[in-house]
Amino acid sequence: MSIVNVKLQARPASPPAAIAGRPALQKRFRTEFGHESGLYRAPGRANLIGEHTDYNDGFVLPAALELSTWVAAAPRKDRILRFKSLLGGDALEFNLDDPAPSPRHDWSDYVRGVAVKLQVAGFPLEGADMLIDSDVPIGSGLSSSAALEVSVGFALLDILGVAVDRVTLAQACQRAENEFVGMHCGIMDQFISCLGAAGHALLLDCRSLAYRQVAIAPSVRLVVCNSMVHHKLASGEYNKRRADCEHGVALLTPLLPGIRALRDVTLAQLVAHQAALPEVTFRRCRHVVTEDERVLKGVAALEAGDVAEFGRLVNASHRSLRDDYQVSCRELDILAELAWGMEGVLGSRMMGGGFGGCTLSIVRTEAVKRFTSDMAKGYTAATNLTPEIFVCSPGDGVSVVAPSESAA
Ligand code: GLA
Numbered sequence: 310m311s312i313v314n315v316k317l318q319a320r321p322a323s324p325p326a327a328i329a330g331r332p333a334l335q336k337r338f339r340t341e342f343g344h345e346s347g348l349y350r351a352p353g354r355a356n357l358i359g360e361h362t363d364y365n366d367g368f369v370l371p372a373a374l375e376l377s378t379w380v381a382a383a384p385r386k387d388r389i390l391r392f393k394s395l396l397g398g399d400a401l402e403f404n405l406d407d408p409a410p411s412p413r414h415d416w417s418d419y420v421r422g423v424a425v426k427l428q429v430a431g432f433p434l435e436g437a438d439m440l441i442d443s444d445v446p447i448g449s450g451l452s453s454s455a456a457l458e459v460s461v462g463f464a465l466l467d468i469l470g471v472a473v474d475r476v477t478l479a480q481a482c483q484r485a486e487n488e489f490v491g492m493h494c495g496i497m498d499q500f501i502s503c504l505g506a507a508g509h510a511l512l513l514d515c516r517s518l519a520y521r522q523v524a525i526a527p528s529v530r531l532v533v534c535n536s537m538v539h540h541k542l543a544s545g546e547y548n549k550r551r552a553d554c555e556h557g558v559a560l561l562t563p564l565l566p567g568i569r570a571l572r573d574v575t576l577a578q579l580v581a582h583q584a585a586l587p588e589v590t591f592r593r594c595r596h597v598v599t600e601d602e603r604v605l606k607g608v609a610a611l612e613a614g615d616v617a618e619f620g621r622l623v624n625a626s627h628r629s630l631r632d633d634y635q636v637s638c639r640e641l642d643i644l645a646e647l648a649w650g651m652e653g654v655l656g657s658r659m660m661g662g663g664f665g666g667c668t669l670s671i672v673r674t675e676a677v678k679r680f681t682s683d684m685a686k687g688y689t690a691a692t693n694l695t696p697e698i699f700v701c702s703p704g705d706g707v708s709v710v711a712p713s714e715s716a717a
Contacts, residue, residue, distance in 0.1 A: 331348055331350075331381070331442065331710070334348065334395070334442050335348055335711070337381070337395070338381035338383070338438070338440040341393060341438075342391075342438040344438075345714060346381040346382055346383040346440070347381070347382055347383065347467065347468070347710075347712045347714070348379065348380070348381050348382075348710040348711040349379070349382065349460050349467065349709055349710060350377040350707065350710055351377060351378055351380075351455075351456045351457075351460035351463060351502045351503075351706070352377045352378075352501075352502055352505055352705070352707070353373075353374045353376045353377065353378070353445035353453055353455070354372065354373055354374055354455070354497075354498055354501045354502060354505070355371065355372050355374055355451070355533055355660060355669050356371040356372075356497065356660050356661065356669070357370040357371065357510050357531070357669065358370050358603055358604050358607045358619075358622060358623055358626050358658075359497075359604040360600060360658075360659075361550060361596065361636070362495075362515070362597055362604065363495025363496055363515040364493065365515075365554050365570050365571040365572055365597045366573075367515055367516075367570075367571065367601040368514055368515065368601050368604040369495075369497045369512075369513050369604065370511070370512055370513075370604055370608060371497055371498070371501040372505060372510040372525065372531065373501050373502060373505020373506075373705060373706050374701050374704055376445045376446075376451065376699065376701075377704075378443040378444075378459075379441070379442045379443065379460065379710075380439050380441050380460045380461055380464045382437050382438065382439045382440075382464040382713055383437065384436065385435070385437055385438055388405045388406050388435075389404055390402060390403055390404075390405060390421070390424055390437055391437075391438045392420055392440070393439075394416065394441040394442070395441065395442040396441075396443060398416075403421055403424075405434055405435075405436060412491070418490045419454055419457045419458050419485065420441075420457070420458075420461050421489065422458070422484075422485030422486065422490055423458045423462045423482055425485065426484045426485045427466065427481050429481075429484075430477065430480075432465075432469060432471060433469070434465050434469060435468060435469055437464070441457070441461070443456065443457070448539045449535045449537075449665075449666040449667050449697075450660050450661025450663075450665070450667045451661070451666070452498040452502065452661070454490075454492075455486075455501075458485055458486065458499060459478065459482050459499060459502040459503055460707060462478050462481060462482055463709075464713070466478065467712065467713065473707075475503040475707070476500075476503070476518060479499040479502070480499075482499040482502075483495070483496050483499045486499075492547070493548050496513075496515055497513065497515065500520075501513075502706060502707060503706050503707055505704060506703070506706065507703060507704050508524060509522040509523060509524055509525060510523045511523070516570070516572060523608055525611070525702075526611075526614070526616060527674065528616070529616055529655065529674060530672050530700050530702065531670075531702070531703070532669070532670045532671075532681065532684075532699070533667050533668070533698070534648075534667060534670065535666070535667045535696055535697040535698070535699075536643075536644055536665055536668070536688075536692075536694070537640075537696060538638070538640045538665040538694070539666060540638055540665045546636065546663070546664060547663075553590055553594075554570075554571055554594065554597060557594040558571060558574075560586055561574060561579075561585065561586070561594075564582050564585060565578055565582070571597040571598055571601075572601060574594070576595070576598050576602065579591070579595060592632075592635075593633065593634060595629075595633050596633035596634040597634075600626060603625060603629075607622045607623070610622065616671065619655065619671065620654070620655025620656030621656065622656070623669075623671060624657065627645045627668075630658065630663065634663075637664075638663070638665055641663070641665070641666075642659075643688060643691050643692060644657070644668040644688060645657045645658055645659060647683075647684060647688060647691070648672075648684065651683055653672055653679070653680060654670055654671070654672050654676070654680065655671040656670070657670035657671070670684075684696065684698060685698060
């Protein structure tokens with residue numbers, strides 16, 4: 310999720326064929342920095358089901374996308390990180406030995422935060438030059454920030470010659486976002502950007518970090534519709550929802566000794582203790598508790614080949630996010646409701662933090678063409694906005710496209 314004050318603008322996404330590599334980025338790097346570079350990519354993500362459960366120690370089912378952030382990178386002989394984004398702005402630099410690194414409150418905090426947290430985790434980073442580009446639309450709930458963090462972190466570790474432990478990298482990137490950027494996100498986005506696998510979603514237990522791959526049938530496609538709106542309250546409301554959940558746990562703990570998070574509470578227990586919670590807190594908790602159940606039922610349905618049941622759970626997730634968690638908005642509701650009325654759509658819901666960004670629709674492969682054209686027309690008629698629509702297949706997690714010289 311992107312913080313609201315990120316200054317970069319989204320650009321239309323390149324076709325997934327770009328996955329084959331970005332020779333143009335390496336060429337541009339040569340012009341900018343005067344030497345050769347390695348090339349790294351980390352994906353954005355879709356989340357099939359399990360929204361706002363990750364920071365409640367719960368379950369999520371994300372998939373990596375082919376839309377990616379790309380980093381051309383090469384080592385330097387000093388302790389400087391120098392980096393520039395093709396999405397805009399001048400080159401920036403900072404010293405890895407700065408004893409008190411402080412955020413600038415712009416996109417560069419993701420880069421610097423990752424370097425800071427990798428050093429705290431015990432990796433003695435070397436200076437580097439980096440040129441960054443991205444296909445992941447910024448601030449649209451496809452996790453452009455995690456893609457940036459993970460691609461940069463992976464490049465810095467590869468330059469150091471360290472075999473990258475993907476879980477460690479995901480944790481360092483989450484810490485960068487929590488403690489350096491100030492966004493109290495869970496682990497989902499960084500984890501899937503590190504550990505995604507083509508053709509699969511990943512069932513992740515956000516408490517133990519145990520995970521397993523869940524195959525996505527080729528008979529369905531994941532269609533992401535960008536509402537093209539990003540309401541300003543997003544990051545403040547996100548942190549508030551997190552606080553609501555913690556408040557719920559604090560009020561329930563004397564009644565349910567031993568619980569540590571909403572993950573430990575069943576719906577029957579929550580309902581039994583409804584009177585102990587303010588109305589809004591109860592509804593926030595009910596979303597999380599029922600969403601955890603939907604994730605597990607959804608995985609069972611997918612594994613049994615019952616995509617129709619999976620779709621029903623996806624729709625129920627949207628209603629719960631809209632009514633109990635209250636993180637949807639008019640544009641997301643329009644996108645979801647339009648999809649619900651279309652042939653070949655198994656399910657559709659808002660995705661990510663909320664208040665704008667994208668919906669995800671699970672669409673039968675043969676109905677995709679019709680879906681994209683009807684959706685574009687219907688959404689424009691209702692809102693005067695032109696949606697960006699991405700037909701996606703689950704892709705792989707972060708990778709080295711071409712190693713940098715020191716690591717080769
Ligand atoms: C954002 C956060 C994630 C997760 C989702 C909501 O994408 O970065 O950690 O909490 O919102 O499910």
